[in-house]
Amino acid sequence: MSITLVNAKIYVARILGGGAQSQESLDMAGEAILRAYQDWQNKKFWRFLLKDTTVSASVSGLTATQGSAVVSAPTTGALDGVNVGQTVTIAATDTATLTAGTTVLSYTRGTDGTIATITLSNAFGGTTDSSSTLTFTGPIPVIAGTNEYNLPADFNAPFSARLTVTPRSLVWRDQRYWDRTITDQTVRGTPQDYTTYNPYSDLTQNFGNMRLKFDRIPDVNDTLLLRYYRKFNVSGTNIDMIDDYLYQFLDYARNLLLATKRAQDDPGGFAKAVNAGAQSAADTDEEPTDDNDVEQAMKSQFEMGFGARPLWGNGDFDPYR
Numbered sequence: 001m002s003i004t005l006v007n008a009k010i011y012v013a014r015i016l017g018g019g020a021q022s023q024e025s026l027d028m029a030g031e032a033i034l035r036a037y038q039d040w041q042n043k044k045f046w047r048f049l050l051k052d053t054t055v056s057a058s059v060s061g062l063t064a065t066q067g068s069a070v071v072s073a074p075t076t077g078a079l080d081g082v083n084v085g086q087t088v089t090i091a092a093t094d095t096a097t098l099t100a101g102t103t104v105l106s107y108t109r110g111t112d113g114t115i116a117t118i119t120l121s122n123a124f125g126g127t128t129d130s131s132s133t134l135t136f137t138g139p140i141p142v143i144a145g146t147n148e149y150n151l152p153a154d155f156n157a158p159f160s161a162r163l164t165v166t167p168r169s170l171v172w173r174d175q176r177y178w179d180r181t182i183t184d185q186t187v188r189g190t191p192q193d194y195t196t197y198n199p200y201s202d203l204t205q206n207f208g209n210m211r212l213k214f215d216r217i218p219d220v221n222d223t224l225l226l227r228y229y230r231k232f233n234v235s236g237t238n239i240d241m242i243d244d245y246l247y248q249f250l251d252y253a254r255n256l257l258l259a260t261k262r263a264q265d266d267p268g269g270f271a272k273a274v275n276a277g278a279q280s281a282a283d284t285d286e287e288p289t290d291d292n293d294v295e296q297a298m299k300s301q302f303e304m305g306f307g308a309r310p311l312w313g314n315g316d317f318d319p320y321r
Helices: 005-016 023-043 175-181 243-262 267-286 293-297
Strands: 050-052 057-064 070-072 088-090 104-109 115-120 129-136 140-142 155-163 168-172 193-197 211-214 222-230
Touching (some): 005 023, 005 243, 175 193
Parallel strands (some): 168 193
Antiparallel strands (some): 057 129, 088 129
16 A cells, blocks of 8 residues: 555645645645654654664665775765674676675764765775675674764664674663763773764764764674664655555645645644644654663653653644644
């Protein structure tokens, strides 16, 4: 029952009567769908968006230069999810070749914090290919002495994490907790907790990629299996929604489109909805993950009543609200 973005815009625009025949209405429908994605992502951590780092990630449009081990990002942020130690393969149809067992040796960042280049453990063979595809395998290699790891490009929020070589479950903590309880954060050992963060301001990079670090610097190599909620794919050919919620989602977008049309006649009502949306965003920022069961268990019922994510930022599902 999936639906293409083109047909979804038509469905949403039909709420305006002849809107499906108006390019302006279709454009507004597209904007309403984008806003709906944002609202739904802020609403809660959706289980159907769960995935993990066992899945390989491919990057296309790369230039594989014969005799060179250095690869530049084809677009800003395209390589941001790559980590040192990941195994790399090249598409069989590419003219460049890569020795089996090749791994990521290092990477460099640009001034905006995004990964500019990666260096592989082997140089490319064959002939130079300006449109090659590299595949990076998961999970995330944990390197002794390294305490910063790049998260997948579609990462939204963590669900759970564990080390798999020396089996151990990890608990997500806010950085503030470590700052209050760990005096020396340069100590090496076996990680117990982890956190996610972005050391660069959004204003100085391409809205950058989140990173992960542990409460202590790993003292031995390991492997990290991270389960996480991915972001909605807002630029795909099809609407990124499971069948169970597809038309509820599209009707929500219809409601947003109607609200936009009503804004001229009822600016006060529109302002109320905007303020509710701002509060939803603030609550989402305050509650970046649900993988903090230990900390929540330590809170009182009074504390648990505050900072919870809202049921909805803009009201219930109702296309005629």
